[in-house]
Amino acid sequence: MTSVDNAGIRLVAVADRPLDVLFDGRRVWSFWSRRDTGHDRLPRRLVAWPAPLVGALNGHTRLCVREHVSGRVLLDQEVQLGTGGDRIRIVGRSGALAGLDKSGRLTATFESRTDDDVVPLLDAIDTVLSLLNDLGVKPFIAYGTLLGAVREGRFLGHDSDADLAYVSAASAPVDVVAESFRLQRAVVRRGFATFRYSGAAFRIDVEEGDGVLRGLDVFAGFMNERRLYLMGEVAADFDPAWIYPRTMSTLEGRSFPVPALPERLLASMYGPSWRVPDPAFKFHASPRTKRQLDGWFRGTSAHQAAWQRTYSGLRKTMPARRPSGLARRIWRDIGAGGTVVDVGAGRGGDAFWLVRRGVRVTAYDFAPAGMQAVAGAAQERALPLEARYLNLGDRRGTLVEGAALAHQAGPRAVLARHVADATNDFGRESLIRLASMALRQGGRLYLDVWTGQGTAPTKLSPVPLDALTDLLRAHGATVLEAEELSGNPNFRRDYSVGRVVAEWTSTPDAQG
Amino acid sequence: MWNLNGRARERARELEQRVSDLEADLVEMRRHHLRLAELTDLTQELLVPFASRDTDRIDAAIEAFRRSL
Numbered sequence: 001m002t003s004v005d006n007a008g009i010r011l012v013a014v015a016d017r018p019l020d021v022l023f024d025g026r027r028v029w030s031f032w033s034r035r036d037t038g039h040d041r042l043p044r045r046l047v048a049w050p051a052p053l054v055g056a057l058n059g060h061t062r063l064c065v066r067e068h069v070s071g072r073v074l075l076d077q078e079v080q081l082g083t084g085g086d087r088i089r090i091v092g093r094s095g096a097l098a099g100l101d102k103s104g105r106l107t108a109t110f111e112s113r114t115d116d117d118v119v120p121l122l123d124a125i126d127t128v129l130s131l132l133n134d135l136g137v138k139p140f141i142a143y144g145t146l147l148g149a150v151r152e153g154r155f156l157g158h159d160s161d162a163d164l165a166y167v168s169a170a171s172a173p174v175d176v177v178a179e180s181f182r183l184q185r186a187v188v189r190r191g192f193a194t195f196r197y198s199g200a201a202f203r204i205d206v207e208e209g210d211g212v213l214r215g216l217d218v219f220a221g222f223m224n225e226r227r228l229y230l231m232g233e234v235a236a237d238f239d240p241a242w243i244y245p246r247t248m249s250t251l252e253g254r255s256f257p258v259p260a261l262p263e264r265l266l267a268s269m270y271g272p273s274w275r276v277p278d279p280a281f282k283f284h285a286s287p288r289t290k291r292q293l294d295g296w297f298r299g300t301s302a303h304q305a306a307w308q309r310t311y312s313g314l315r316k317t318m319p320a321r322r323p324s325g326l327a328r329r330i331w332r333d334i335g336a337g338g339t340v341v342d343v344g345a346g347r348g349g350d351a352f353w354l355v356r357r358g359v360r361v362t363a364y365d366f367a368p369a370g371m372q373a374v375a376g377a378a379q380e381r382a383l384p385l386e387a388r389y390l391n392l393g394d395r396r397g398t399l400v401e402g403a404a405l406a407h408q409a410g411p412r413a414v415l416a417r418h419v420a421d422a423t424n425d426f427g428r429e430s431l432i433r434l435a436s437m438a439l440r441q442g443g444r445l446y447l448d449v450w451t452g453q454g455t456a457p458t459k460l461s462p463v464p465l466d467a468l469t470d471l472l473r474a475h476g477a478t479v480l481e482a483e484e485l486s487g488n489p490n491f492r493r494d495y496s497v498g499r500v501v502a503e504w505t506s507t508p509d510a511q512g
Numbered sequence: 513m514w515n516l517n518g519r520a521r522e523r524a525r526e527l528e529q530r531v532s533d534l535e536a537d538l539v540e541m542r543r544h545h546l547r548l549a550e551l552t553d554l555t556q557e558l559l560v561p562f563a564s565r566d567t568d569r570i571d572a573a574i575e576a577f578r579r580s581l
Contacts, residue, residue, distance in 0.1 A: 177549035185580040199546040291535065295542025395550040397581045404574050
């Protein structure tokens with residue numbers, strides 16, 4: 001007996017099978033009947049509605065739950081969820097019909113796209129394949145795109161992106177990463193927007209016919225002895241002749257390069273049962289594979305995805321008008337005509353408050369969608385606010401931004417409010433390195449951090465004041481102030497905040 | 513017999529600890545690949561314009577590099 005209510009879907013499941021959930025005849029979600037469900041009143045099991053769907057579940061729909069492989073229908077009836085009177089519409093941010101993809105993101109999956117919709121993506125795959133070819137690697141379609149082509153000749157309905165991969169001629173991870181950097185740069189020069197996931201993978205954004213932004217992922221691989229490593233899930237004993245020379249396979253009526261024996265790679269990616277469709281497939285890299293790929297390539301984007309998700313729905317919303325205590329303090333110290341470098345600017349509230357008072361601001365964040373509204377408002381008013389992408393997990397960004405900032409003249413301050421406590425050791429070191437470069441001609445670094453007392457603020461980890469001041473001194477800074485603000489009578493937070501002010505003197509021996 | 517088992521257990525615990533230490537050490541070693549690649553990439557991209565001592569070329573190289581990240 002299968003039933004549906006506001007909590008989720010309840011069903012009896014003896015065998016574990018992938019099930020599709022359809023709203024008015026359109027698949028929006030898939031799950032495994034046992035793996036993804038928990039205990040309910042016996043013998044039933046319950047799967048809760050996935051968080052990205054919950055907001056939309058207010059109205060009525062023809063709800064169908066059916067087995068993905070056999071098509072057997074477990075439930076098909078008109079249901080009311082919440083109190084809304086309209087039909088439920090599951091749409092993505094762009095307003096286009098959407099479903100949950102394999103990563104649980106609400107996005108326009110291929111099953112809701114028309115043939116015309118995917119033409120720009122096929123064109124983009126062609127463009128990027130030939131670009132990568134020109135740059136000296138031998139790319140092929142990979143992961144879900146390869147699976148779709150080989151098994152079905154088309155994109156998998158529940159997939160939402162396209163994957164490309166290549167196996168590098170290099171055999172050391174350091175060279176594989178350097179090559180991936182070079183390839184990304186060449187793609188940017190061709191006019192595409194990109195985003196780096198790790199040392200061995202980046203995404204190319206392609207706009208489709210109706211404005212839907214589609215990601216094209218480029219994964220690097222390499223062989224060492226007779227073992228293949230392919231970002232982000234594969235490590236397997238492999239014959240190089242199973243990859244190169246490539247052969248061709250048909251996807252949506254077009255011909256694309258695939259590995260010499262694509263079934264070998266598909267088995268390494270999806271296991272021996274790759275021929276059986278599974279819309280709720282989850283990768284299970286072995287602990288060893290995960291340790292290897294993590295160690296060589298990952299760790300450049302701690303917490304970045306979480307912040308991007310937090311900000312993605314706030315692109316058009318202005319932040320609160322009130323500035324932070326730290327911004328007020330800097331304003332008192334530096335005044336109009338100064339320059340502030342706001343690192344980890346978040347929603348850009350402080351940056352906007354400062355720029356309206358005559359301060360020139362460079363605002364950095366690794367999730368710049370959060371300050372899009374502020375950047376737009378500043379541009380409308382012709383205010384000198386520059387919003388830029390900076391990921392403290394990528395040392396290149398830190399160094400090149402530091403170099404650019406060191407160039408600019410005038411009195412300045414670096415504002416870092418809840419950044420040192422929002423990153424890891426490497427990010428903290430990057431932050432201090434950036435400040436030491438930006439402030440080499442004078443000026444001060446102002447830091448607020450959560451020091452560990454009280455209710456834990458979301459996404460922050462405590463940083464003791466003495467650890468921070470030790471790190472600053474190790475990087476050549478002079479610490480001018482280091483105090484707990486919690487003792488201050490005006491302090492109104494339910495967690496402890498420490499403030500550090502530091503500077504670098506411009507003597508040759510004070511190199512950060 | 514009990515003592516032997518106790519020693520064997522102790523030895524097994526010791527070896528488990530050494531394996532997990534080795535794994536952690538390996539992770540640390542692997543990290544150098546990424547960081548070395550970052551530094552090499554940046555240095556290579558900026559050294560050429562820097563060698564020209566032409567400020568406009570240097571600025572353009574820095575800006576192009578920032579855009580590519």
